[in-house]
Amino acid sequence: MTRPKKEKTLTKTKDVHLRMNETKYALLIERARASNMTVSEFVRNALNNQNVIIKYEITADVPEIKQLISQFGKIGNNMNQIARYFNQGGIISSKMKKEIRKALRDIYEMKYEVEKMIREFRGEM
Structure with missing residues (x-):
């Protein structure tokens, strides 16, 4: 059966x-x-x-974002060079202070640019 x-x-x-x-x-x-x-x-x-x-991973192929990422990388490289200089006993000079302030200013400007892009992406503007 x-x-x-x-x-x-x-x-x-x-x-x-x-x-x-x-x-x-x-x-x-x-x-x-x-x-x-x-x-x-x-x-x-x-x-x-x-x-x-x-x-879910949302990706956007936005040239402006790619440009900002590239700029962040360049600024990061500059900051690493500055840190290496001081770690090796470098003396702070007025030129060095100026470069540090410029790098920080660039970072803040880019931060605001990214925030603006996010608001635009979300339709808040």
């Missing part, structure tokens, strides 16, 4: 294959055994009972 057929809604017709390293696979096997389930049952159970966190 043959086994009765399952309802169509209960039949499993799709295969899922995934790759993982040895450590993750061992962890999967261990957890399935601890739950007295096969690996397939464990994964199906996890799918039904676990919260899945979906992350």
Whole structure:
């Protein structure tokens, strides 16, 4: 006598294959055994009972933002050179103070520019 057929809604017709390293696979096997389930049952159970966190990443290809990022990098490089100079025993001069103030002023100007872009992006202007 043959086994009765399952309802169509209960039949499993799709295969899922995934790759993982040895450590993750061992962890999967261990957890399935601890739950007295096969690996397939464990994964199906996890799918039904676990919260899945979906992350969205919004990217924008805006030339102005790319330009600001480039400027931040240049200012950061200048600040690193200044820090290296002082860490090596450099003496502070009026020219050095002027450069530091200029770098800080540039950073604040760029900060306000970024804030303006954010407001425009959000439609607040």
